[in-house]
Amino acid sequence: MGRDTFHCLRLLQAPSSLALDTSGLTPLLPSPHRIKAAGLKLQLCTNETQATRENFVKKLRALGFDISVAEVTAPAPAACRLLKERGLRPHLLVHDDLIPEFAEVDKTNPNCVVLGDAAENFTYANLNEAFRLLIGMEKPILISLGKGRYYKETDGLKLDVGAYMKALEYACDVQAEVVGKPAKRFFESALAELGVPPEQAIMIGDDIVSDVGGAQQCGMRALQVRTGKYRPSDENHPEVKPDAYVNNLAEAVDIILRHL
Amino acid sequence: MGRDTFHCLRLLQAPSSLALDTSGLTPLLPSPHRIKAAGLKLQLCTNETQATRENFVKKLRALGFDISVAEVTAPAPAACRLLKERGLRPHLLVHDDLIPEFAEVDKTNPNCVVLGDAAENFTYANLNEAFRLLIGMEKPILISLGKGRYYKETDGLKLDVGAYMKALEYACDVQAEVVGKPAKRFFESALAELGVPPEQAIMIGDDIVSDVGGAQQCGMRALQVRTGKYRPSDENHPEVKPDAYVNNLAEAVDIILRHL
CATH class of the missing domain: 3.40.50.1000 (HAD superfamily/HAD-like)
Structure with a gap:
């Protein structure tokens, strides 16, 4: 879950990343738009299971985020595919x-x-x-x-x-x-939805195990933001080590756009 | 828990045992009385936590069993001792x-x-x-x-x-x-309440792990009754082997009394 914090997967040729945090929102609001305006793709990977993607996106848009339903990967649709198969x-x-x-x-x-x-x-x-x-x-x-x-x-x-x-x-x-983060197949289906191989994508999230560990297990690189669920003790995690740290989402986007 | 089946620990010089099962009660009703009339001590070890011992005993007595509150070892009083300590x-x-x-x-x-x-x-x-x-x-x-x-x-x-x-x-x-079966300290406190060392007591129960395994871990011998929770597959349990099997409680009491 995590109604306070959600995480994005941004996928394109150049690795980059995105995480959203509803606390201290204002500096973050332009982030999805800035990512997409630069020609990059964005996919939001959430473990939200208290709302349909439609309602989840409605909430985000009301907050001011430029996100569409197709840009969301969530556990329920992944479960439906599995049930059908x-x-x-x-x-x-x-x-x-x-x-x-x-x-x-x-x-x-x-x-x-x-x-x-x-x-x-x-x-x-x-x-x-x-x-x-x-x-x-x-x-x-x-x-x-x-x-x-x-x-x-x-x-x-x-x-x-x-x-x-x-x-x-x-x-x-x-x-x-x-089904959901940190399951490998969840990240794989996010990558499949965008048609991008793992080495061309970067995950950004605040959860060292669900976000960073799950994405890395899939062959992606992953950044941890020092906001939300992040704890200083994460930097000594016995199993998971992010490829880099960023202080917040806005900083992550700045870095991504500088490296295009 | 186990409101359908409960188990007794009978403690004295000669090992013996007791298990009660509320299904097919009639042949079992005289068992506690027969045990005690032979000069043996009896202690009922239950994981019942939906009633005080007083109400638990009231229910048993209403069914026709000769059991007193002092003859019951239950998790809540054991927990109270632990909290106090x-x-x-x-x-x-x-x-x-x-x-x-x-x-x-x-x-x-x-x-x-x-x-x-x-x-x-x-x-x-x-x-x-x-x-x-x-x-x-x-x-x-x-x-x-x-x-x-x-x-x-x-x-x-x-x-x-x-x-x-x-x-x-x-x-x-x-x-x-x-606290409760199969914790070692639970059986130890039942033994302490009666002032009998483990080698002079036998546990009888239908649960291979909670009753038989727990009592044996304490140094007691343990019989499994082939009623209640008993399953034929228990006889191939990878870790626990009862000292003997009995078909039901009445049979257990017969055997005990014959060996006095």
């Missing part, structure tokens, strides 16, 4: 506002469970229902739209989808298939 | 009916979270509240009254405390301290 019919435990993304998917007689950040829908009854469906399957299939631990909202920290995923994994002795 | 003040996320067990415990300004099978209290809001308290602690302390995956009630399977424990462990990057 494998003939899976999901039981959905997701946020009400995400349900329209699954409109085209056959949901009768479910043979898997799709878990998103369901927020208020994470009731005792709904969790038991998802659990019973899984445990009743010969080989339970749990698809999780991310594996975040928690996120911050205006009224405080909230448990993210990853925590509920762990609960169901343990109860059913099953390993979830994660 | 370490000067911990809990935030409780437990079943309403269990709260009286914590009446004597200081709960102001919590410095740990105690998690039980809270059932309907496992709301989104309550889980977020417990999470926020934990993540706000310098060194989060999570005490879980068991680690069961699920249990069966008349209206179907329900997620047990272990699933919610995993959710909070993952979100807070912490390992819970489990």
Whole structure:
């Protein structure tokens, strides 16, 4: 998830990058437009699962960002592709506002469970229902739209989808298939949407594991912005090392445009 | 948990054992009385955390079992001892009916979270509240009254405390301290309550890991009854091997009494 911070993948011949942070927005607003005006492509990779891409983009545009639906890669459409490929019919435990993304998917007689950040829908009854469906399957299939631990909202920290995923994994002795960052196939589908090979793209994000680690695993270079989820201790992460650091998105765009 | 099946620990000079199963009760009802009439001690080890011991015993007595409160070892009193020893003040996320067990415990300004099978209290809001308290602690302390995956009630399977424990462990990057079976200290406190060394006691239960494995880890012998949670595949368990099998509780008591 991460309603406070979202991350962009910008793809073209020259590597560059983009991250957006809704705190201290004003200096960042021109960034997507500046990127695109320079002839570069931009793709926003979000783990947002509390809204359809349409509503997500509407919110961004209302804030002043020049972003279109086609420029967004999100877990729900990636999950729909996966369901279709494998003939899976999901039981959905997701946020009400995400349900329209699954409109085209056959949901009768479910043979898997799709878990998103369901927020208020994470009731005792709904969790038991998802659990019973899984445990009743010969080989339970749990698809999780991310594996975040928690996120911050205006009224405080909230448990993210990853925590509920762990609960169901343990109860059913099953390993979830994660769609969304940092899954390799999520970044691959973002690259595919733009038709750009990984070595010509750069990811920028604030999350050392989900953004930087996930993109690098795909063969992309990745920058970490020192805003949002960034913590100084990230610079000593035992496994992931970004290709570079930038102080914020505006600085990242400046650097990118200078190197064109 | 396990409201369908509960297990007894019987302690005295001669090893023996006891397990109770509320399905097919009638032949089992005389068992506790027969054990005690033979001059043996009996201790019931339960992971029940949806009722105080008083109410748990009331339910058993209403069914016809000769059991007293002092003959019950349960996670909540074990947790209370642990809290007192370490000067911990809990935030409780437990079943309403269990709260009286914590009446004597200081709960102001919590410095740990105690998690039980809270059932309907496992709301989104309550889980977020417990999470926020934990993540706000310098060194989060999570005490879980068991680690069961699920249990069966008349209206179907329900997620047990272990699933919610995993959710909070993952979100807070912490390992819970489990009070209750199969924790070694839980069996130790049952033995201490009776003043009997482990080599003079036998555990009987239907759960290969929680009952048999936990008791053996303590130096006790353990029998598995082929009722309740027992599955034929348990007999090939990679780690735990009971000292013997019995078909049911009544048979166990027959054998015990014959060997006095």
